[in-house]
Amino acid sequence: MKRLLTASFAAAALVLGGLTLAAPGAAAGPSHTAGQIMVKFRDHGAAAAVLRGYGLSDGPEIGGTGARLIKVPAGKELQLVDALGRNPAVEYAEPDQIVTPAAADQYIDRQYALNNSGQSFTNTAGTLTVGGGTADADVDAVEAWGVTQGYGIRVAVLDSGVASDNPDITPKVVARGNFSGASTGEDNYGHGTHVSGTVAASEGNTIGVAGVCPGCSILDGKVLNDSGVGSSSGLANGINWAVTNGAKVINMSLGVRASRTLETAVNNAWAKGAVLVAAAGNGGNQTKIYPAGYTNVIAVAATDNKDAKASFSTYGASWVDIAAPGVNVYSTFPNHKFYLGTQNNRSMGYDVGNGTSMSAPIVAATAALAWSVNPELDNQAIREKVQSSADNIPGTGTYWAKGRVNANNAVQPPPPAG
Incomplete structure (x- = not known):
């Protein structure tokens, strides 16, 4: 995998995560x-x-x-x-x-989720030691690439947009839709670019990072405006647009209160054959948020580089399906000024993010990889394949139902009968 650290690093908490109605500790705004x-x-x-x-x-x-x-x-x-x-x-x-972003207060420097050897690395400034953790706490994405990189699969990222100026992810976008009320589809918030990079940043191009599904294409559905705020109706429109434009997988690293309109949009997309994935939230409790809480959505919790539940992650095996790395996940950011960079000292180009927002796209990309080698399967079978092939780490059955996702397991053929 590529380990090029082209961004400078800052020691501040990154405000990114599975989105809830208000950031923990923030004043409540209009609902x-x-x-x-x-x-x-x-x-x-x-x-x-x-x-x-x-x-x-x-x-x-x-x-x-x-x-x-x-x-x-x-x-x-x-x-x-x-x-x-x-x-x-x-x-x-x-x-x-209203849909708004939530916060997670963890920050180190280094992505480890694709293939973690358990070693530590020092960033380009030489000031922080990064990486480390448990050698098998990653999702075995690099091993999965020996089987497939996901070519031909479209993943819709319904978020704040995808930056038009990051060469690691911009070329992967095949269609753009704006349902946010913002004047343009540009990602001036930063969240959607980070999430999209985790899904499908180019691999082997000598720059930046690699996504879990580097052969995948991105459908960029902007449903959060330049301040990171959206609406249930905008999200529902985005879901419909994604399916119409051929999305096999839909990632929603965001959340809102229950809505019958939104649930109908989710159910329609499921009925039309899409796999839907959403962040479980960053409340550090068992409170259900949506769309993750809907039956036809895979709800994703966050783990760290020791395969432990992230302290901020929402949890509960009764409704959270699976876990994936969500602490210090290194990915793409816009190469222009963006809100999260201005507010939280994020670097342009590349930097880390924390939250179940970072976990969900790892699962979405894994579903895309699995589908690329099993095109005959339907969405229920792909969902089952992703969930049943997860690693049974501590917390399975209590914090989440199925374990921590494993991309390489998900792309393997089933064992022979008998």
């Missing part, structure tokens, strides 16, 4: 998007008449869910959700929840 709600009618033919009764107009469908995005007066969202929810012509009405 829903102002000026709009999501409404699904039992018979859409009645929509216009019902909405006129509340002084409202019909709006666009949200991501193939049947729900509509309805503009309402700012400040009246919850009142109108309550009123419409009581109307017999309405199946449900709900606020358009």
